[in-house]
Amino acid sequence: MRTATHGRADVDRRVRLSFRDSARVASVGLRTRPLRATLSALGIAIGTAAIVGVLGLSSSSQAGLLAEIDRLGTNLLKAEAGRTFGGQTANLPLEAPARVSHIPYTQQVGHTGLIKDAKVYRSPMVPQANTGALQIRAASLNLPSVLTMGVDRGSWLNAGTVEGPVAVLGSVAAQRLGIDRVHPGLRIWTGGQWFHIAGILKPATLAPEIDASVLIGYEAADKYLGHVSVSRGEATYGPPTTLYVRTATDHVEEVQAALARTANPQAANEVNVSQPSDALTARAAAEGAFNSLFLGLGAVALVVGAVGVANIMIISVLERRSEIGLRRALGATKGQIRMQFLGESILLAALGGVAGVAVGALATVVYAAGKGWAVVVPAQAWTGGIAAALLIGAVSGLLPALRAARMSPTAALRTV
């Protein structure tokens, strides 16, 4: 039996619920009304899923693009005949490829020559104007290896076919001509001449201009399309208009500096030198930019979710007055009631946040797997998503929790 003296000491002792008990008490609302809890957590789940999904997808696509750049190599340089001061299209000298190949650290030089006035048609019956915006280029035989570009169907030109009326189609060119397979007897009409189709190329990521082109040998260009230049008084095939140069990976800059004046010593300013991988890298960097819209939408969903949670918590506090009264009668302090409802709100939001992160990550995994990208869900995305959910739970639960704690026990026990 207690006596008055050590009774007072009892009263002074503060009671703190164990973590397990706190969690059990905070989850009462969730356990008794699972549907309501699910629906109110849904808003937050949608918001976090949107944010995590958008960040995950853009990071994965960025990673995919960077991996593609890595695979294609950043050591490719492109030298293109620009324009003269007079505004005419300049040409590269016939000897440019040979000269460029002497620049130190140059590994491979491939080239194409744009045949300016030739048009490509599926057959002579196609109206003249329907060119499909296709270009016809003479190509060096090593072009696919310089551009790390594969052949999709059929085969690339070879020493035999460069002289004949034989063409290989870029991927876009094949599409525009309505050709999706290669078979003997398949021909296209260009320059008043049938050309047989030897093959179709895969997309050339580093040189998109190749995709919309029909490629033939230099000799054939000379023979059938009149693409000639004069060297030492003699007509010979050529000239090239674009050089593709593979360099040693660590010496790209030196080669780039020497490229224009080596290709055309007389008019170095007429040569445009670029690094095609730069464009891709810029695209990878720009990939994140359009996401702000979706991130904004995700944030709006989070705010709406927060309002939903706050609303549900206020209703919950009103509905559970008798529970609050009972708990106060059983000895719960104001702080413990406050923590119960704050905990419930945080738990609700955290469940929504975790579910949202899972859905967002899953969407990223599925989409990235479909595209063959590496799956990247940035740590900031999922930690941020869960942290945002916890914060929202705390903020939207604060007012209802304060109300619950402020409620006088007798008023709470008075049944409505």
Add this chain to the structure above:
Amino acid sequence: MVYGEQPPVPALRGVSFTVRRGELTAIVGPSGSGKSTLLHVMGTLERPSGGTVRIDGVDVAGLTDTELSLLRAHRIGFVFQQFFLAEYATVVENVADGLLYTGAGLTERHARAEEALGRVGLAHRAGFRPPKLSGGERQRVAIARALIGRPAIVLADEPTGNLDSVTGTSIVELLHELHADGATIIVVTHDTELAAALPRQIRMLDGQVVYDTAATQPHDAVGRHEEDGVR
């Protein structure tokens, strides 16, 4: 205890009595007599605007809200007319929650809940959920929850109010048994018949005690009020 602002209406006036350890007391009166307010004041759920309330020797006037909560957790058990059982939890969990805010561990709470259920004759219903129980059984669960912490005092607010007369009688019998075991119980009721069955009755009307069976024994009436207050 004063309610309202203009004009203030005192809900209790000059109420002074002592309940000794082990007593079974009825506070009886019609609606509006102030008996519920008295129960809330005795249970420290409400602070009186004047006067002294002592629970187990502790004057509650100087205690903070947290200290009052602790006092309720350890010294006071409540039984309500509406039972207030959690339907999602089993009977034994409901009873164990009577110790939740005392700092006792889960294992101890459950062991003592089993024991308390035994005291009210419901050990066989431990794993049930309240909706499966009859009204009388639910009230027994609520009584077990009030008893689990072996409080200095059990306050029962119309414990038979929601029950039929047979069940009500069995609850009163249970209260008698618990009283015989040594529990201190105050039953607040409007039911004079129920009150008459209890050893001591305090009758209330308009916020005042009009009759106290203990006060008819003249030997120690006045002195005890002032020294001990509500015990």
